[in-house]
Every structure is written in structure tokens, then in C-alpha cells.
Amino acid sequence: MKQIRLQKIIANAGIASRRAAENYIIDGRVRVNGQVIRTLGAKADPVNDTIEVEGHGRLKSEPKLTIAMHKPTHVVSTVRDPEGRPTIMRVLERSRAKGERRFEGELPRLYPVGRLDFDAEGLILLTNDGELAQVLTHPSFRVPRTYMVKVRGRPDTKALERLQRGVRLKNPDGSLTRPTAQCEARLAKV
Secondary structure, rough: OOOEEEEHHHOOOOOOOOEEEEEHHHOOOOOEEOEEEEEOOOOOOOOOOOOOOOOOOOOOOOOHHHHHHHEEEOOOOOOOOOOOOEEHHHHHHOOOOOOOOOOOOOHHHHHHHEOOOOOOEEEEEEEEOOHHHHHHOOHHHHOOOOOOOOOOOOOOOOHHHHHOOOOOOOOOOOOEEEOOOOOOOOOOOO
């Protein structure tokens, strides 16, 4: 197998995010083949090298998992919310069978791919596959997305053309964002 950055291997094993894994490395809490590694960007072979993280033991890669689920309204599409609102992870956990995990097993560390607004509902993916998440969310891959939005009134042709060209949104502090990407916008019959 090829050499992969240690922080990516640690994240793929479900121990921590890549950023937290970098702290493990800097703190000297990671060993590769018995050697303490403190260099960010160090690489290892997850199949042939023995990789250990203090407090977690020897790493085993988790199988990649992606779950498609419906995000209800009034739920944030994050793992944790400092404001205490319900998260997509809480919805996922509550949707699973209660009691002993004899058949479905424990889930690996998952995170949402992209975001839907608090008031929005719709399809959201949860995964532990960082490469898939990168392809689906990074603008350079141009993965199309479709949103259906209910608005007050009926937008005229000029409003739709403005949306198609890209619009600037207002930040909480009143400043404006850079223009959104160009898109297709049309009225839907409901």
C-alpha cells in the first residue's frame, strides 16, 4: 500500500479529526514501528506499519461507511452545537434501535457532508470517508446540487436572473459575502 499522512490515517481510524490528530503528533503521542513521530506531514503505510496512538493502542482502519438520511427542520447539520440545539448526530442516534447492539453494531465516527440550514429539511450524507466528502463538497469537482426553496410571493424574471448570475448574502454583522456561484433557477410547480 502507499504511504499516507499520519493525521489522515488517525482520522480514518475514527480516533480524531485530522486537526486533533495533528496535535497528537506534535505532542509525541503517536508511534510508527516503535518510533515516536512529532513531525507533521510524516507518512506511514497503514497496512504494513504498526501505528499506535497513546490511549488508543494499535490502529485498525475502520471500514468506510456512508449513510443517507433525511434531516428534519430545526436540526443543525453538525456533530456538536455550542448553542445546545438538536444535531443531525442526535437524530441519527435516536433513529437506531435501543438496547444491545447485537446486529447493527457500533457506528464509526461519522460527520456530515455539507450543510443544510437549521430551518431546512432534506437529504444529507454522513460519512467517515474523507475523500468522498472532499469530492462532494469542494467546488472544483462541480458536483451538482438541487435545492427547492419556498419563498413569499412569486419571483419575477429579473429576480430569477439575479439568482442565476449569483447574489451576495448578508452576514450576521451586516457585511456582504462574495457572490454565490452561478446557478440554474426556475419556478417549480407544486
